Amino acid sequence: MADELHPGVIFDVDGTLLDTNYLHVVAWIRALRAHGHHDVTMQAVHGAIGIASGDLVEHLTGAADEAISQAHSDFYQPFRDDVQAFPHAADLLRACREAGLRVVIATSGDKDDLDWMLPAIGVDQDVLDGVTTSGDVETAKPAPEIMQVAMEAAGLDPKRTVAVGDTVWDVQAATRAGIRCVALTCGGISEAALTNAGAAEVYAVASELLRTLDTSLLSSLTRRTQDD
Template identity: 45%
Template sequence: MQRAAVFDVDGTLVDTNHLHVVTWWEAFRQAGHDVPMHAVHRAVGLPSTDLIAHLLGDDRDTDRDAGLSAAHKALYGQYMDRLPALPGAGDLLRRLHRDGWTVVLATSASGAELGALRRAIDADDAITDIAGAEDVREGKPAPEPVELALELAGAPASQAVFVGDTVWDMRAGSAAGVRCLGVLCGGIPRADLAEAGAEAVYADPADLLGRLEGSPLA
């Protein structure tokens, strides 16, 4: 039976969360919205339209959503040629691949952004498939991205582990019925990840790799 190791990307394998915070904050500022950075940080990991709705509310002018997303994309694009992988990210994926896990990414990124993230991780030889933003109708915290990842891996939820850095990741994985592991490198507190469904929490991919034998990915 196939075993699936499903990974979020931003903040889990690549150190991008705070870049997203600053560029979303600037996109909101340019559009005349005063949104605190701490609030943006807590929303990172949601699909763009959901992030905007989460921060501005349902009574906003939704006709401006596309402009906000485009502004964020343009601002974030300045960094895409130098996105830094988190410590141990590529090594962890390659180790799991060697150990017989089917590695699939579940991310809200797509297009050029997804390509930049893959280049940063530099472990395409270990990645079997990707469930990207364009492949699902609902992003996290809905379970659909994780469920699609399992389908791509050919693995049941009972034989899968999902690794992520946000409460949205943990809620999506829990709703999909998989075991969830959290990492702190996205900046979300351990207690919040545990409350949202994380079975165990690690500092970053290198920490998980170093303690792999005692983890659900052993």
């Protein structure tokens, strides 16, 4: 059937596939302090990672300020050479694809960021069935739009789709989109916080999820539900 929906997995990038969260924290702190916000702590910034730039600034300072977002981009640029993928992140994507899942990336970053993110992860476009970025949506995580757009674009069945992320914002966005979320603690958010946010399963890092893929929630996605 032309309109048949497919099982799939939607991956976040920063802090999930790429070890970038703490680099972003430093870039944001420098940007905030450069614009007079010396009262914002690194802990507060870390807790806000995963929200799109404009919303993150408003979340931390109480007001939107595009200049701070641009300063973050400027401070972060030199850090790209330090970005590494978490161990076996690319292997996890390939394993999901080989298991019969459509593999989709949904990132709060810009479309241009994919030019360096995908090589950093170590995957080619042909491994992916779709990519959704901040430019494709009007509202950022924890709003569900990025998950909804990603599912619609890739033809995913919400009943057989799981998000994989590392922040409470990922979990909340997935839940609001009507899908479950498998969370990883490698981005620096605790297992307790992710579980309390509603994560269905929590693993340490991509390599652990890969190692236990056959017994994880993802393994059930290729089996049709009784309602289908």
